[in-house]
Amino acid sequence: MSHVNLSPLPDLHPVWVPELISRYDSAGPRYTSYPTAVDFRTLEGNDILQHAAASIRAEAPLSLYFHIPFCEHVCYYCACNKVITRQHQRVRPYLDKLYQEIAFYAERFAGGRVVEQLHFGGGTPTFLSDTELQEVMAVIRRHFTLRDDDLADYSIEIDPRTVTGETLKVLRDLGFNRLSFGIQDTNPAVQTAVNRVQPIEQVAELLQQARQLGFRSINFDLIYGLPLQTPDSFAETLETVIALSPDRLSVFNYAHLPDRFRPQRHIRTEDLPTPQMKLSILQHCIERLDQAGYQYIGMDHFAKPDDELAMAQREGKLHRNFQGYTTRGDCELLAMGASSISQVGDTYFQNMHDVGQWSDALDNQGNAICKGIQLSYDDRVRRALITQLICHFQLDTATFGATWQINFDEYFAKELNALSGHINDGLISISAGSLTILPPGRLLIRSICMLFDSYRQAQIEQRFSRII
Structure with missing residues (x-):
């Protein structure tokens, strides 16, 4: 995955705002991978x-x-x-x-x-x-x-x-x-x-x-x-x-x-x-x-x-x-050993958790893989975006769009609209060509990344019925 070089952030210090912590604090992925x-x-x-x-x-x-x-x-x-x-x-x-x-x-x-x-x-x-x-x-x-x-x-x-x-x-x-x-x-x-x-x-x-x-x-x-x-x-x-x-x-x-x-x-x-x-x-x-x-x-x-x-x-x-x-x-x-997860190319795969099952599988089939995923193009685009935000708290949307051959504003129109609350609360700033996580938002970066996670969106839609 390519990264986008940006000028260093002027301020890397997070800011603790209690009411925002309480409002956005919820369970969510740690994004050591996407998906x-x-x-x-x-x-x-x-x-x-x-x-x-x-x-x-x-x-x-x-x-x-x-x-x-x-x-x-x-x-x-x-x-x-x-x-x-x-x-x-x-x-x-x-x-x-x-x-x-x-x-x-x-x-x-x-x-x-x-x-x-x-x-x-x-x-x-x-x-x-x-x-x-x-x-x-x-x-x-x-x-x-x-x-x-x-x-x-x-x-x-x-x-x-x-x-x-x-x-x-x-x-x-x-x-x-x-x-x-x-x-x-x-x-x-x-x-x-x-x-x-x-x-x-x-x-x-x-x-x-x-x-x-x-x-x-x-x-x-x-x-x-x-x-x-x-x-x-x-x-x-x-x-x-x-x-x-x-x-x-x-x-x-x-x-x-x-x-x-x-x-x-x-x-x-x-x-x-x-x-x-x-x-x-x-x-x-x-x-x-x-x-x-x-x-x-x-x-x-x-x-x-x-x-x-x-x-x-x-x-x-x-x-x-x-x-x-x-x-x-x-x-x-x-990654080798029970429960370990590998990433090769655009593929993730994980071994069996149980040591006995892991050992038996190696004998019976040569590998102990139990599950995994082959990333789609959309997965790779979203992985690149989430990785950039979670590591650097900012994104050059024009360069990102050119790299992935997408119109950023159109591709992520739904997600950008969903960020309105975060913008109003001073967690994130969006201007022409850039998206920046502001100091109060850095402690809540997982909440922001979840809005770009199509798997989380699908789960929410599956969990609730339509109101009309």
Whole structure:
């Protein structure tokens, strides 16, 4: 997908307007893809792979994702696809199947293309032993062309409770140059309530070791809305985190869905902060991180101004994919492991969630794909628009229309008309040749993107009957 270069926004700071937050705050997609994963259809794996092969961009570099589902301990808030176990011998059969999948996709899609981005997610990828991590990377190197100059973006999620300085050295030697620490909250009472106790001294020591080893970007994950959190307690967590000075921060909203995610049944509803408290926490978080010098990237993400993510946004080169915000928008994504989602050409496809079913499918049919979608021309147009807005908060409509060979105002006439309320409320500005998300609208970007989402529109029309 091509991006549209625009001059840097004069003001990247979001503005919190309580009445607008209340008016437009509703459930909606996070747009790590368009169409979103909920819009994928059940498809036969070999059919969708043929579609992918036909639309492959042979000149595009690769992004690789590997899902490692294992965790030693359950975190009660977690909604990830995971396997809770202390039996490390369960790793071997999973890795054997992962190697089988690596070979399968490399044969079809590698083509000597360079891997510019690589990510291990989970679960807890560092559930693997140092030897197993070395083995996995050796298999990947046999099948794909990895860079050895440390200029690529190779990252891994780590659990500070189980990672040692020696493991960090192994990861650095293997070519990883970015780390994501699962922090969530530094308050001991909150940590106990979610079954994730990790002293901040342990985190600080690992952080220092990672910097000494030359990891060039370190992310901290935080969650607001956890049990026993208050605006004051989270403000203290934030000060502790700011003092440690990570390069990036992801601040996620906890969604309490115990009927869908069994571990959340350990969390008492009465211990959760009220919706108003959650809004207060988020407002303080956004304003405090701005004061501390972090650039608001979008939604839950913040980065130091000299971080590649922040620079890419200022230069009009930021992108978004299934791994979130990224600087590697020109890559095609091959994702391996249970539940992982790939994007090849104009095709998305997802693996089975259940590890056993994923493993059996690899044996029986060579792939574990359960659903996906082949993008239409309209899908690609809307994907380009939503990606541009969610990454850069503005769009040159004339250039966009010329790029996609459409009359922008005619093609999106229905959507532009639906934006009248957002315009009147000062969330968005539309003038000749440009569409700009104003500072109060940046916190509500998902609400704006939903108006350009034809799948959401169709669902609304299907849910309600016509009034006449």
